[in-house]
Amino acid sequence: MRLNVQSDYALRLLMHLAVRDGELVTIAEVAERFQVSKNHLMKIASLLAREGYIDAARGRSGGLKLAKPAKQVRVGDVVRCMEADFAIVECFQEGNSQCLIMPCCKLQRVLGEAVEAFLAILDRYSLDDLVRRNPDLRLLLGKEAA
Amino acid sequence: MRLNVQSDYALRLLMHLAVRDGELVTIAEVAERFQVSKNHLMKIASLLAREGYIDAARGRSGGLKLAKPAKQVRVGDVVRCMEADFAIVECFQEGNSQCLIMPCCKLQRVLGEAVEAFLAILDRYSLDDLVRRNPDLRLLLGKEAA
Numbered sequence: 001m002r003l004n005v006q007s008d009y010a011l012r013l014l015m016h017l018a019v020r021d022g023e024l025v026t027i028a029e030v031a032e033r034f035q036v037s038k039n040h041l042m043k044i045a046s047l048l049a050r051e052g053y054i055d056a057a058r059g060r061s062g063g064l065k066l067a068k069p070a071k072q073v074r075v076g077d078v079v080r081c082m083e084a085d086f087a088i089v090e091c092f093q094e095g096n097s098q099c100l101i102m103p104c105c106k107l108q109r110v111l112g113e114a115v116e117a118f119l120a121i122l123d124r125y126s127l128d129d130l131v132r133r134n135p136d137l138r139l140l141l142g143k144e145a146a
Numbered sequence: 147m148r149l150n151v152q153s154d155y156a157l158r159l160l161m162h163l164a165v166r167d168g169e170l171v172t173i174a175e176v177a178e179r180f181q182v183s184k185n186h187l188m189k190i191a192s193l194l195a196r197e198g199y200i201d202a203a204r205g206r207s208g209g210l211k212l213a214k215p216a217k218q219v220r221v222g223d224v225v226r227c228m229e230a231d232f233a234i235v236e237c238f239q240e241g242n243s244q245c246l247i248m249p250c251c252k253l254q255r256v257l258g259e260a261v262e263a264f265l266a267i268l269d270r271y272s273l274d275d276l277v278r279r280n281p282d283l284r285l286l287l288g289k290e291a292a
Contacts, residue, residue: 001232008235034246086147089154100180104282114267121260136250
């Protein structure tokens with residue numbers, strides 16, 4: 001069971017920006033530090049900007065920064081934003097399930113409860129929880145380390 | 147975020163056998179009722195038999211039945227059996243992650259906690275919980291419905 005790679009990279013990017021606390025960080029730097037595809041990050045940054053998580057400034061002195069305080073960014077909301085769906089099994093795909101036992105299936109309720117428990121944990125944590133009091137993280141993602 | 151299709155089909159197959167309570171059910175019947183691939187089910191049944199969830203009797207009067215009481219089959223254990231892994235993001239893949247911030251990443255712990263919460267819900271329920279006091283399920287999967 002996996003989150004998609006967009007969720008993974010979005011969270012890394014947001015942690016990077018949170019550590020840099022308002023300073024503009026280029027996608028090129030995030031791509032370089034994490035050794036991930038710049039094109040991939042551009043699409044993720046585009047969605048995060050559209051959803052109000054980050055601000056993107058274009059141009060030669062451009063870059064990304066958080067659009068709201070790290071304390072206001074819940075990990076659960078980022079994951080909901082980046083995941084295509086939480087259609088944990090087929091019958092959760094709206095209008096796309098033929099499963100015979102849907103009308104009376106208790107498993108569907110159990111799996112729904114499990115997904116809610118998963119997200120409830122992620123909702124307890126903010127981006128600030130991931131980066132504060134984490135000096136090693138600041139060493140790895142800070143400007144000085146470039 | 148999804149479970150793989152093997153987990154989905156394995157749980158359907160086990161519910162089918164649980165409803166039939168010791169009577170041999172053929173893969174062909176499960177495939178027919180759920181409109182899923184017989185070959186796919188055969189591989190799933192093979193793994194479930196290997197892991198001690200079902201007994202498979204070969205031959206003309208053959209078929210499948212539960213190898214242990216439905217009350218002793220936890221949904222969580224079936225999912226653990228059928229999922230390739232719970233490598234929710236890259237750094238959970240043993241020996242296969244290059245993520246720069248692994249040594250000091252708090253997100254890894256948060257995601258691990260979320261996965262444990264997911265499985266803890268599934269561990270609360272047995273196969274028996276899914277099928278008992280469910281007359282509609284018995285109508286849909288019972289022998290008479292064939």
